[in-house]
Amino acid sequence: MKQVTEPNHLQLNKQGQLKHFLTLDGLDKALLTEILDTADSFIEVGARSIKKVPLLRGRTVVNLFFEASTRTRSTFELAAKRLSADVLNLNISTSATSKGESLSDTLQNLEAMASDMFVVRHSQSGAPHFIAESVTPNVSIINAGDGRHAHPTQAMLDMLTIRQHKGCFEGLSVAIVGDILHSRVARSQIRALKILGVSEVRVIAPNTLLPVDIESLGAKVFGCMKEGLDNVDVVIMLRLQRERMEGALLPSEDEFYKLYGLTTEKLKYAKPDAIVMHPGPINRGVEIESAVADGPQSVILNQVTNGIAVRMAVMSMAMSGHVAGRDA
């Protein structure tokens, strides 16, 4: 039996299986590897003429998005449908809460509809934890991105993409470039990369776009692309999150592109077989050159395909952990 550590009393059952998926903090390599292996099997399902398995038949999954999203919401929806679940998409910003209903009332109403799983995106860090603590024990919560805190399914689909192209994590050097400060993706990626045992995680960003605690996560900070990208195996670009910026964190986008934008020239600092990733949506000419985004080293669209498989894996494992945990 696995040791259940403090942040995990909520997301693991007594057998150490996933029942919610809120954060990568405290999860071990074996569990992350199980997610990746299960996702591999779902990739095969996605290649069939009938891309559906009956695992979650009769279950109801509610996509609870308090913040706009296209890619994440639609891949979660497809993932749930390919598992044969019924899916309800709620765009909360335009529904009940704007009519004055409190979050707990909205949740109670959804539970009364016999929902089995909530996929939650929220602008406040910790919202999925709060919901996991307050729902009935039969509902599973999946974090689809909360504030600046975490985006664990995005990190896992990135890990799957890296494993597909590089085979394993040992010995890899990975650079994450750009707006680390506002990025829940970067935080989850750094956690996942450390747990899976890469040799080195680098972050490359201007000081104004770095969080103060970045080195405590185990990442090495670089201020310039030439040193930061030197000999890396994987380059992960982040979107410049203009909508979250308050005050003058950047002199200008042009200046940012000149210093930190990934161009064909700058990509030459990395290993010749380095892969280029981006969680999307990409801002062409702001953080990445079109020639790189569409180039032979780019695996950006693979990430999207892998997103469906990883979400199928996490959803079925969490539902499974609920089922198995109920008898315990």
Place this chain on the structure above:
Amino acid sequence: MTELIDVEGLLETMCQGLTDHLAARKIENPCVVGIRTGGVWLAEIIHKKLEITDDCGELDISFYRDDFTRIGLNPKVKPSVLPFETEGRHLILVDDVLMSGRTIRAAMNELFDYGRPASITLVALIDLEGRELPIQADVVGQKVALSGSQQIKLKGPDQLVLEITDK
């Protein structure tokens, strides 16, 4: 107590039975699919002995089991591999032990998600009592009656051994 069954003899019976069955039904150019893990070992033997042209298929039925709500997802699930189009083909489905019939139900559901085969022939090395679904094998190596306290397991893959042990 452990009891061993002569696997070589059973394989001989099974392959001969299958050859006769296919001839009687006038089935030509079939494909063979094994259910993990024991069924895959047997499917490879059939593949070789019957000189089947298409590569051997492997099914992992974890996503199709009917006991998900009781035991959850198999943490060691592997991708199924069907290296041929199943649409309109004659399939030979192979498992090591046939008992309740639930595994075969799941396997047939999975096969139909790849397309509509012309036919499915079911082959099992061991046929046990205890059917819970109306499913019978077309070809069996041997029918075995176990006492309630016994179980049977095929071990491999290098040398196939059938073991009857007390639970």
